[in-house]
Amino acid sequence: MSDDVSGSHAALGDRIAGAVLALLALGAWWHSHTFVTGFLQPVGPGVFPRLVSVPLGVLALYLIARPGINQRWPGHAALVRQLGMLLLLGCYGAVLEPLGFVPATLVATVLLMRLFGARWRQALPYGVLLGLALFVLFEFALGMPLPDIPGWSV
Numbered sequence: 001m002s003d004d005v006s007g008s009h010a011a012l013g014d015r016i017a018g019a020v021l022a023l024l025a026l027g028a029w030w031h032s033h034t035f036v037t038g039f040l041q042p043v044g045p046g047v048f049p050r051l052v053s054v055p056l057g058v059l060a061l062y063l064i065a066r067p068g069i070n071q072r073w074p075g076h077a078a079l080v081r082q083l084g085m086l087l088l089l090g091c092y093g094a095v096l097e098p099l100g101f102v103p104a105t106l107v108a109t110v111l112l113m114r115l116f117g118a119r120w121r122q123a124l125p126y127g128v129l130l131g132l133a134l135f136v137l138f139e140f141a142l143g144m145p146l147p148d149i150p151g152w153s154v
Contacts, residue, residue: 011067013074018063025057045145048138084115100149101138106131 028049037044074082092108110127114120138144 014063014067018060018067021060022057022064025053025060028053028056043143048144081115085112088112088115097147098150099147100152101146102131102135102149104147105134 032046032049032053035044035046035049037046088108088111092104096104106128109130110123113123113127118126135146139146
């Protein structure tokens, strides 16, 4: 009896997560069409969110249709970390344009690493490396324009 209850509880959690992720995928797809593409720019800034939203939507629908792979409900600490991550990513999206990609990403990566147990001595250098590597990847390797630090331009 207790296995059936925990299994249905996990299935409900998977379906809730799938529904939230499906809504997120739809929102990202819809919002990606509002990004302005430069004149004669072959790849605009809306391509990346669309490329992410398609597999996210497909996997979210799979999670709704076939729940129950993970048969245990996360503990209190894990739920708090997940909520913290969602809040941090929401704040990251809100400050990305006003602060610019580099400072917003540096702060977000360091805080995410701290949220999942890294010490400051680990999070600071690796967060800086990750933030700068993402900037170089998107700006120079992929040619995707990123929000600049106000008053600066690359």
